[in-house]
Amino acid sequence: DTALSEQLGMADHAVIAHRGDSYNAPESTLPAYQLACEVGADYLELDLQRTKDGKLIAVHDDNLKRNTNIETVYPERASDPVNTFTWAELEKLDAGSWYNQAYPERARESFRGLKLVTLDQVREIAEGCAHQPGLYxxxxxxxxxxxxxxxxKQDLTQHGWLDKDAKGKVILQTFNKSSLEALQDVMPNVPKILLLWAGDGYIPTKDSAPKADDESYAQYYARQEVASKADYAEWLDYAKQNGAIGVGPSGTQANFDDAWSSQFSYMDLAKTWMVDMSHEKGLLMHMYTLDDREDMIRYRDRGVDGFFTNRPNMAVKTLTDS
Ligand code: G3P
Ligand code: CA
Structure with missing residues (x-):
């Protein structure tokens, strides 16, 4: 919906760098966000958490086992949630070496010893970036x-990111309905996206799906709609009534490297009728997470207004070239 994107000061077919350029650098670190800036992403995406002493930081998981060396540094506390650590404690962690081990073909010596980053550091990268990307x-x-x-809100306000001339520069997103309502309460004029996922109650789980005895979960979804029109409409209506300007659904994706996510990879919550219904209700659709050229083109042609990607370089080139 180009008109709505323009009205909100947003790029049409927005490229949202998911945890930075997290294909080419360790996710949610300075080089990941710096690369996303250099390749021209429209938005730098981050997952917000808060340390025990109140610092707002960019980390995805509930704990730090996957993307830091916490098991070596704080072996007794390795499974503890992020909010039980002070920022000084978290600054001691290495958030880059795991990537070099996981992806030796893309490893760089400079990634060893990278630190976790704060919201302020991500914001400063956006501010120093020539094309002035937004924060998502x-x-x-x-x-x-x-x-x-x-x-x-206080952090963004203090740094001028909620001023009138920063329109469309911040987008807030959440899967969590109570957080959407809280965001709407404190920042009613900032655009918000309600993220949708297949496990959110409307979609039968592996255990509850009424599949035939000899049918796999994937086969079950292949033969039926993932969500009924009534369910999807209810989802969209909830989003709209609670201040969202759009929804962020998952789509089918070619590239997955973790088993948990891959179980949802065939559940397309951005089917053509879903894109159309969102637009008919005046809602944008920013979907996640596309890392494959053909997927990017397919969903762009379906009319989605933007997508999250771990490969913003590929996304910018794909949208420019095709
Ligand atoms: O934030 C949008 C989408 O990527 C949500 O998934 O789990 O990567 O935050 P996640
Ligand atoms: Ca996210």
């Missing part, structure tokens, strides 16, 4: 972080 900020697990929406 997700509030996660709000039960761990009561009041984080207000903290975010």
């Amino acid at each position: 900020i997700e509030t996660k697990v709000p039960e761990f972080f009561p009041g984080i929406e207000e903290d975010l």
Whole structure:
């Protein structure tokens, strides 16, 4: 919906760099965000969490086992949630070496010893970037972080990111309905996206799907709609009534490297009728997470207004060239 994107000061077919350029550098680190800036991403995406001493930081998982060396540094506390650590404690962690081990073909010596980053550091990269990308900020697990929406507002306000001339520069996103409502309460004029995923109650799970005895979960979804029109409409209506300017659904994706996500890879919540219904209701659609050229073109042609990608370089080139 080009008109709505323009009205909100947003790029049409927005490229949202998911945790930075997290294909070419360790996710949610300075080089990942710097690369995303250099390749021309429209938005730098981050998952917001808060340390025990109140610092807002960019980390995706509930704990730091996957993307830091926490098991070596704090072996007793390795499974503890992020909010039980102070920023000084987290600064001691290496958030880059795991990537070199996981992706030796893309490893760089300079990634060893990288630090976790704060919201302020990501913001400063956006501010120093020639084409002035926006920030696309997700509030996660709000039960761990009561009041984080207000903290975010104060930080953004203090640095001028909620001024009138910054229109469209910040987008807030969440899967969590209570966080959407809290974001709407404290920042009613900032655009918000309600993220949609296949496990959100409308979609039968592996255990509850009424599949035939000899049918796999994937086969079950291949033969039926992932969500009924009534369910999808209800989802969209909830988003709209609670201040969202759009929804962020998952789509089918060619590239997955983790088993948990791949179980949802065939559940397309951005089918053509879903894109059309969103637009008919005046909602944008920013979908996640596309890392394959053909997927990017397919969904762009379906009419989605933007997508999250771990490969912003590929996305910018693909949208320019095709
Ligand atoms: O934030 C948009 C989408 O990527 C949500 O998934 O789990 O990567 O934050 P996640
Ligand atoms: Ca996210």
